[in-house]
Amino acid sequence: MTAQSPEPSPRPASSGELRASHDDREAVVEQLRDAAAEGRIDFEELDSRLEQALRSKTHAELAVLTADLPAPHAPGDQPALVLKGGLYGASRGPERWDVPGHVIAHGGVGGVKIDFSRVESRLKEIAVEAYGETAGVTLVIPDGWAADTSGMDPGFGGLKDKTSADRLPGTPLIRLTGSGGMAGVVIRHPNRWERRKLHGNPTRG
Template sequence: MEQLRDAAAEGRIDLDELDSRLEQALKSRTHAELAVLTADLPRPDSPGDRPPLVLKGGVYGASLGPGRWEVPGRVIAHGGMGGAKIDFTRAECRLTEITVEAYGETAGVTVVIPDGWAADTSGTDPGIGGLRDKTTPDRLPGTPLIRLTGSGGMAGVTIRHPNRRERRKLDGNPTRG
């Protein structure tokens, strides 16, 4: 019903068509009957088609994760004066590749990826602060590749797997399925 309302709001179907399809949706008993009502509508954007997620450290810093969040195809992080941290350990990711633009600036950027994920840091300028890649090349099948680009700036950029403290926290709070 939400897809139908969105289609009407975007002008892809008129209001009479919306009413007719909503009425059919309410009478539907199976997923197949519902699928017919939206088959001619474009699918919702995939995470790769979304605008980039921008994280700005500013004066006080900023972090994303380790809670659940859906990963877009591109993430941009500016360390600013307070630093920025992107934690992918509990992120929901349906992509095979994610571009992370990291600009260390004054306080730096830290990117934490789950075990089994891999990183390609060849597109990153280390700047004065440097680039620290503490990941392993052991990429598991079906897991994302993080393409790290940007610049280390004055404080640098670090990409790594969870440290001991983060692992204990993850182990003590398992995901709910």
């Protein structure tokens, strides 16, 4: 009786042959839209490439659509933003500002307030280290943004999380760590007065 030879193992797929996910396609769509906004491709070509991107099934098919475009800026290349309350306090926002993927806030004796109300971010997550120290740290995030505060040490001053768990698609998650210190850390959505200012001057900055 002739012994059967073992069947060959399946050949592993190359990176280009790997199936693309929804996130992979969405990343290419965003890169194409940025390229059109910068004038690298015209809008007729943008429509054509977007259609192909949404139909693409593999990484190779997606790669063809961006081969002649510069690589997108990696959020991790941006240095962390460090805010120190010092004697007189520190703040960022509510005017428009470019938020990096990592923010560090030390309340000091003057306190720190970080307002993300007018931030437009494509980051999936923003890591925020907040140390309340003597005067505390306040974070204001837009409606539709959500926060994960499970890594936060409340310290003596505590943590007040007044945010909603309802997160809109395409918005970043604020991943909050650090310590409340003596004065504590507060994370919330805009209050009534802040909302009035936002609605009265929505394009500030």
